[in-house]
Amino acid sequence: MIEKKDIELEKAVLIGVITRTQNEAQSKEYLDELEFLTYTAGGEVLKRFTQKMDMPNPKTFIGSGKMKEVQDYIDEHNVGTAIFDDELSAAQERNISKILGCKVLDRTNLILDIFAQRATTSYARTQVELAQCEYLLPRLKGMWTHLERQKGGIGMRGPGETEIETDRRIVRDKIALLKAKIKTIDKQMAVQRGNRGKMVRVALVGYTNVGKSTLMNVISKSEVFAENKLFATLDTTVRKVVIQNLPFLLTDTVGFIRKLPTQLVESFKSTLDEVREADLLLHVVDISHPNFEEHIESVNKILGEIDSSNKPTIMVFNKIDAYEPEPFDEDDLITERTTSHYTLDEWKKTWMHRVGNNALFISALNKKNLDSFKKRVYDEVRDIHVTRFPYNHFLYPDYSEDME
Helix, strand or coil: CCCCCCCCCCCEEEEEEECCCCCCHHHHHHHHHHHHHHHCCCEEEEEEEEEEECCCCCCCCHHHHHHHHHHHHHHHCCCCEEEEECCCHHHHHHHHHHHHHHHEHHHHHHHHHHHHCCCCHHHHHHHHHHHHHHHHHHHHHCCCCCHHCCCCCCCCCCHHHHHHHHHHHHHHHHHHHHHHHHHHHHHHHHHHHHHCCCCCEEEEEEECCCCHHHHHHHHHHHCCCCCCCCCCCCCCEEEEEEEECCCEEEEECCCCCCCCCCHHHHHHHCCCCCHCCEEEEEEEEEEECCCCHHHHHHHHHHHHHHHCCCCCEEEEECHHCCCCCCCCCCCCCCCCCCCCHHHHHHHHHHHHHHHHEEEEECCCCCEEHHEEEEEHHHHHHHHHHHHHHHHHHHHHHCCCCCCC
């Protein structure tokens, strides 16, 4: 009998800090997310290390004592990768690599690696490659580890510097080439968007892994790739959707994340043109996630960066089937009752109440409350359509379940 061999995961440790601007609870949550990112990239986290400090060490990110603790653990358990929760400078990365003697990644590098794995189309691959080149450029010096064997001496420094400068020039040329390629594809995509006419455009936006692609599949009856991993969707998908007899275009976009690398925001801005040009945003939120409010803030921040924060928006709170409030004992005089103990009905009475009928609660996976969702989207799209085509108002009556 042939024994089934499991896929071997890369052993990794995570390192984060607790600072004045990032408390212990936030640090834990960021490391939870970093662990999920590591799993998505094909790694297995054996241990987490955190250190309380006013600010990260400019040379090694963490202190020497904690670094020794990490080094001992890596040596003892034969760990191949150390992943830091914040972006490391080129100098920090070099210094840490020398001490730990293993592969050193930061959050940005990890996200770029996942994007490289997930990119399927030529456009997505070009955008990821551009982001990788821009990340690599200031770190080239650290790549030249073979020069460390040459301990100085007359004539030794020049050739090394020359080789590094040659590489920098190659990378700069590559960046210019990739930007030109993206510009060409952007023009083609702008023509495609123009060819779609004046149909109402609706865009799904939200944090990564909140169920946008699943919702897209349910509404449009298409097969967009959906998986319980971060950044399952990189390429923008546009589908024509008809609710009752009203057609509109629905776009599924790349998910956002906290501490999203600047390089990725820049290189994917063109992909987010679909968001910029949308008439209506469906901001999908995973309400079962304990920190969904922070996710909303992160998404709103990025929407602001791409000049899309003032668009008409419907908040779609997804995964209500998975929502479970933490149990709370009324007789417990020590534990304070917080939002983590709220039921869905209690949440609806908070700031969500002010959102009014622009707050919807659904489960895309189990198809719960989808009819009320379709009705709300239909009403909003109908209003936009009638404004654009005032003589067509009689074609689209009020939403009716009988017409479903």
